[in-house]
Amino acid sequence: MADTATDKAEQAEDKRLVQTNPDYDPSVIVETQNLSKVYRDFWGRQKVRALKALDLEVRKGEIFGLLGPNGSGKSTTIKLLLGLLFPTSGRALVFGQDASETTKNERIGYLPEESYLYKFLTAEETLDFYGRLFDMPAKLRKERSDMLIEQVGLTRSKRRQLKEYSKGMTRRIGLAQALINDPDLILLDEPTSGLDPMGTREMKDMILDLKAQKKTVIMCSHLLADVQDVCDRIAILHQGDLKELGAVNDLLQVSDETSIRAKGLPQSAQQEIEEVIRKHGGEVLTVENPRTTLEELFLNIVRESEQRPGRRAISEQDAENGEN
Amino acid sequence: MVVNEFPQITEWLFGSANNPSAIYIFFLLILAATLFGLFFGYLVAAFRHGPTEAFYVVAKVVSGAGPDWLKLSPRRTFAIAKLAAKEAIRRRVILIVFAIFALALLFGGWFITGAENPERVYINFVMFGTQMLILMMVMLISAFSLPEDIKNRTIYTITTKPVRASEIVVGRILGFAGLGTGLLILMGIISLLFVWRGLEHRHQIATNENNEYEFVEVDRNETGRRASDDAILETRTTQDSGHTHFVEVLRDVRDKDAPKPVNMDAVIREIPAGDKTIYERLEIESVGGHTHKISVEVDSDGTEDLAELLKKAKFDISSARGFFRARVPQYAEKLVFYDREGNAKSRGISTGDQWAYRGYISGGITLSRAEYYFDGIEEGLFDTSDKLPLELTLGVYRSKTGDIYKQIRVGLQFESVNEGEDATGDRYVSEQLEFESEEFSVQVKAIPRTLPGQKFSASGELLENGNFDLFEDFAKNGRLKLTIRCLDQDQYLGMAKADIYFRATDKPYWWNFFKGYVGIWLQMMIVTCLGVAFSTFLSSPVVMLAVICTIIFGFFSEWLQKLASFTIEGGGPIESFVRLITQENTSRPLPEGIVRNIMTSIDSVFINMVGAVTQVVPDFSRLDFSDFLTYGYFVDNDRLLVAVFISLAFCLGLTILGYFCLKTRELAA
Numbered sequence A: 001m002a003d004t005a006t007d008k009a010e011q012a013e014d015k016r017l018v019q020t021n022p023d024y025d026p027s028v029i030v031e032t033q034n035l036s037k038v039y040r041d042f043w044g045r046q047k048v049r050a051l052k053a054l055d056l057e058v059r060k061g062e063i064f065g066l067l068g069p070n071g072s073g074k075s076t077t078i079k080l081l082l083g084l085l086f087p088t089s090g091r092a093l094v095f096g097q098d099a100s101e102t103t104k105n106e107r108i109g110y111l112p113e114e115s116y117l118y119k120f121l122t123a124e125e126t127l128d129f130y131g132r133l134f135d136m137p138a139k140l141r142k143e144r145s146d147m148l149i150e151q152v153g154l155t156r157s158k159r160r161q162l163k164e165y166s167k168g169m170t171r172r173i174g175l176a177q178a179l180i181n182d183p184d185l186i187l188l189d190e191p192t193s194g195l196d197p198m199g200t201r202e203m204k205d206m207i208l209d210l211k212a213q214k215k216t217v218i219m220c221s222h223l224l225a226d227v228q229d230v231c232d233r234i235a236i237l238h239q240g241d242l243k244e245l246g247a248v249n250d251l252l253q254v255s256d257e258t259s260i261r262a263k264g265l266p267q268s269a270q271q272e273i274e275e276v277i278r279k280h281g282g283e284v285l286t287v288e289n290p291r292t293t294l295e296e297l298f299l300n301i302v303r304e305s306e307q308r309p310g311r312r313a314i315s316e317q318d319a320e321n322g323e324n
Numbered sequence B: 001m002v003v004n005e006f007p008q009i010t011e012w013l014f015g016s017a018n019n020p021s022a023i024y025i026f027f028l029l030i031l032a033a034t035l036f037g038l039f040f041g042y043l044v045a046a047f048r049h050g051p052t053e054a055f056y057v058v059a060k061v062v063s064g065a066g067p068d069w070l071k072l073s074p075r076r077t078f079a080i081a082k083l084a085a086k087e088a089i090r091r092r093v094i095l096i097v098f099a100i101f102a103l104a105l106l107f108g109g110w111f112i113t114g115a116e117n118p119e120r121v122y123i124n125f126v127m128f129g130t131q132m133l134i135l136m137m138v139m140l141i142s143a144f145s146l147p148e149d150i151k152n153r154t155i156y157t158i159t160t161k162p163v164r165a166s167e168i169v170v171g172r173i174l175g176f177a178g179l180g181t182g183l184l185i186l187m188g189i190i191s192l193l194f195v196w197r198g199l200e201h202r203h204q205i206a207t208n209e210n211n212e213y214e215f216v217e218v219d220r221n222e223t224g225r226r227a228s229d230d231a232i233l234e235t236r237t238t239q240d241s242g243h244t245h246f247v248e249v250l251r252d253v254r255d256k257d258a259p260k261p262v263n264m265d266a267v268i269r270e271i272p273a274g275d276k277t278i279y280e281r282l283e284i285e286s287v288g289g290h291t292h293k294i295s296v297e298v299d300s301d302g303t304e305d306l307a308e309l310l311k312k313a314k315f316d317i318s319s320a321r322g323f324f325r326a327r328v329p330q331y332a333e334k335l336v337f338y339d340r341e342g343n344a345k346s347r348g349i350s351t352g353d354q355w356a357y358r359g360y361i362s363g364g365i366t367l368s369r370a371e372y373y374f375d376g377i378e379e380g381l382f383d384t385s386d387k388l389p390l391e392l393t394l395g396v397y398r399s400k401t402g403d404i405y406k407q408i409r410v411g412l413q414f415e416s417v418n419e420g421e422d423a424t425g426d427r428y429v430s431e432q433l434e435f436e437s438e439e440f441s442v443q444v445k446a447i448p449r450t451l452p453g454q455k456f457s458a459s460g461e462l463l464e465n466g467n468f469d470l471f472e473d474f475a476k477n478g479r480l481k482l483t484i485r486c487l488d489q490d491q492y493l494g495m496a497k498a499d500i501y502f503r504a505t506d507k508p509y510w511w512n513f514f515k516g517y518v519g520i521w522l523q524m525m526i527v528t529c530l531g532v533a534f535s536t537f538l539s540s541p542v543v544m545l546a547v548i549c550t551i552i553f554g555f556f557s558e559w560l561q562k563l564a565s566f567t568i569e570g571g572g573p574i575e576s577f578v579r580l581i582t583q584e585n586t587s588r589p590l591p592e593g594i595v596r597n598i599m600t601s602i603d604s605v606f607i608n609m610v611g612a613v614t615q616v617v618p619d620f621s622r623l624d625f626s627d628f629l630t631y632g633y634f635v636d637n638d639r640l641l642v643a644v645f646i647s648l649a650f651c652l653g654l655t656i657l658g659y660f661c662l663k664t665r666e667l668a669a
């Protein structure tokens, strides 16, 4: 019900923007034109050129990834989109409005690099406070905050102060506060940083969930796996320069290689297949029994141990190994 | 207490001949600040974005200000206020401040001693303490809040919500002001209890070695004390709270149908004697501003001798009265001095002290006198309608050595003032009332309502000799002239405008106490706004420094304004410094020449700068009513209103300053 209400508000807002600005395209959520940022010191001397002439367009409903090593300007880009920084030159438009407008924040959720929250508040108080900042009435605040606490899995610790929270829990409450207003655009700065693999997976699932709800997500990360798993399109930044921009599928496809996976194949059959490949003029690169990734292995172990808690899980496995 | 010249609220707001209108100054300052802000903002923007782009940047900031204030959301603002208060409480500043206050009260009480007006010391102590602690507290919590939020980057999660800069600034101010108000109320109530407990005491009638009450003949030759004229016996109370009171037995003779004495419980015997009634009654002499109520019970078993009778009497002396006063002085509108030749002067005769607050008149058969012109003298102001209390504090300067215990005689004369429309009215002149001055203490003279005098027509011809009414005849139009003369040859009497006034009916003490704390509250509001406004662009230590400087400037702003208008003897800072080194007298002009010219011109630049600063720094002395409470004077409404307006103007200006600074600040840089 809330969704339809915001959709209506969204449509009205779009209509207004189309009327005032004929160039406005409602399907373009974020647009940057020649966006640059130079950090200066107190005296106006140039310290760092953090971002150089970035041109981007993020469309409605996509998950856009900013990828790059530490210090490549990812956070700077996100802060420029939020109006926390003012561009040195160029423009950043969000929902067709300048990034310095406060009204655009009604439809935005932001998870900072580290969750910069008030440590003396409990999870409930935190969400209630941020709800008030959206001018939400008490009943709606309660509804949303209960739902989000449940969703990020903090129900049991919702009455504890944030200073007692672990890094992973802080991240979760950070995400919950970013979603309190049911935003259309969510900006996530290193959403998986500091999370264990379980947490990382849950975070990724939640991001994919947002996509299912037709939200637009911009996230940045230096972890390739994260970006690969969830993003539709990515931009690769390095030292403030845009190096690559495109759909993940296109970028990762190695078009001149083919891989075949099979199960229950005898050794002889493998040799036969190799011969067939050679006959067709191909080259066999590797033949091996595939390994699972470490991430998957770890996740399997944790899942198993959750079903059968305690040390028993290990000793049983040991016993099995001994029998074999 | 020195009462400074004080204009009426309407005069202050809308201006008069010698005072420019405060509203005018306010708008002038706003205009200047706006122009300066625009210019400065443009410069910064031009530096960042180039001269043409800068124009748009400035225009955008200015045009954004409208919606930011008009669409301010109460829910958001209060959420921020609540959080700011919560955060401040967590910092424990309040706890520490309160602990200091409690300790000060616990141990401060030990050091307050002395019989002479202890209530002044008590009230001054608690008010000064409260003021300092409250101002320090709001300064600390407001100086740390925003800079900490920016440093911890918690501000990121605030400004990325639809929160306006106006809401952040106003929310913070409200949060801190709320906390400060709560603490101030608490401290005010505790202070009042502390003062009341500290002053509360009772006495007994003292007894002699044989454990008997002993009333003795009044010794009129004893120095340092003057017994009442109709006192016949006297004794003392026990020593409590560091003082004793004299208790006198008065022989009060009244007409049979005249009103009875007010306190009939203190009457020992009521003896009818023809068409008179003699009341033998007790009276406690007041000490250091307070007195007690006494009541007596006697067994009339036929004992004739009064002293014997009193030996067996039962006395009851009530708790202290008169500490908690809110006197309402009716000051003169104008004071004119006349020298020996009868020439009008705005200041009195100089007795050598340049800085004297009082002007002097000379005694003997000269024309030297001082005239006080009162206005608005009405019967409704006084509850004791047959007597008008006139309070005088007179200074004495003796040019002739002699008996220094002998007091100087003073003459008072009342006269009607007929000017303008009333010029054709009859004129009344009273006979001179004479009394001895008590040096440097407040003397209360009960002026009888009907005074003997003469009635003249407008043309100056004597119409009638007789008794005339102070309200209905002398001050028919509300105006009254009081002429004061010194009657002893070669002696001088000193006085200032605030030294002589009619004391109207007292106002309730709690109301005055409340007003005094409103003064502290207003100062607190300004300091909160200063702290929040400065913290939008400065780091916490710098904010504290800036706020402290402003407060110091604010408390001395009257002195600085004087400096700026060049009325201080000895010139500006450089000239004074030279005088200090050369040990030159401050009133003698320095030798002419280029050095002096350079010196005075540097000084005048400096002084003009100081003058400009004093205009934009709040005058804290105008918001400080602790002297009124200390000395037991009522804070008049005009004064309070002016203080409210001053504070409002500053808070408004500072809030807007804070808003623009926060709005244009790049928070993540």
Ligand SMILES: Nc1ncnc2c1ncn2[C@@H]1O[C@H](COP(=O)(O)OP(=O)(O)O)[C@@H](O)[C@H]1O
Pocket: A039, A040, A047, A048, A049, A050, A068, A069, A070, A071, A072, A073, A074, A075, A076, A077, B668, B669
């Ligand atoms: N507030 C700042 N002041 C000066 N330099 C900064 C500031 N923030 C970031 N930088 C610099 O800008 C560059 C880009 O930083 P950032 O956008 O945070 O990188 P990342 O891609 O890791 O998020 C880095 O070289 C960093 O040192």
Ligand SMILES: [Mg+2]
Pocket: A071, A074, A075, A076, A113, A189
């Ligand atoms: Mg970063």
